[in-house]
Amino acid sequence: MPYNNKTFNDRKKELLEKAEDGILKIFIAIDMDTEKIIGYCVCSIRNNIGEIDSIFVEEIYRKHKIGDEFMKKSDNFFSDNSVSKQILSVCTGNENVMRFYNKHHYYQKYIII
Numbered sequence: 801m802p803y804n805n806k807t808f809n810d811r812k813k814e815l816l817e818k819a820e821d822g823i824l825k826i827f828i829a830i831d832m833d834t835e836k837i838i839g840y841c842v843c844s845i846r847n848n849i850g851e852i853d854s855i856f857v858e859e860i861y862r863k864h865k866i867g868d869e870f871m872k873k874s875d876n877f878f879s880d881n882s883v884s885k886q887i888l889s890v891c892t893g894n895e896n897v898m899r900f901y902n903k904h905h906y907y908q909k910y911i912i913i
Contacts, residue, residue, distance in 0.1 A: 822846030841870035850878035852888040871904040
């Protein structure tokens with residue numbers, strides 16, 4: 801099922817299933833002045849493959865390099881657990897994020913329609 805057809809509960813169920821037979825790590829960024837969650841990054845390791853499952857930073861905070869910090873923390877998490885491969889998926893319509901991922905050494909390999 802494509803991501804744009806999934807509900808929050810569908811996605812949550814998938815992530816919890818990954819956690820049952822792997823490792824799930826969630827990084828959260830909080831604006832300390834407002835105590836508002838402004839970003840998150842969900843990573844998993846299953847079958848020795850590290851995956852950035854979801855990453856998001858509120859648009860007005862993107863200039864603060866929070867996404868870069870999430871990518872660094874994800875990379876450290878994968879390195880600490882000696883994964884054999886790292887992957888992430890980008891949904892159609894979100895291709896503008898590829899330059900950010902390329903900066904962090906993630907490159908397009910497949911297009912799945």
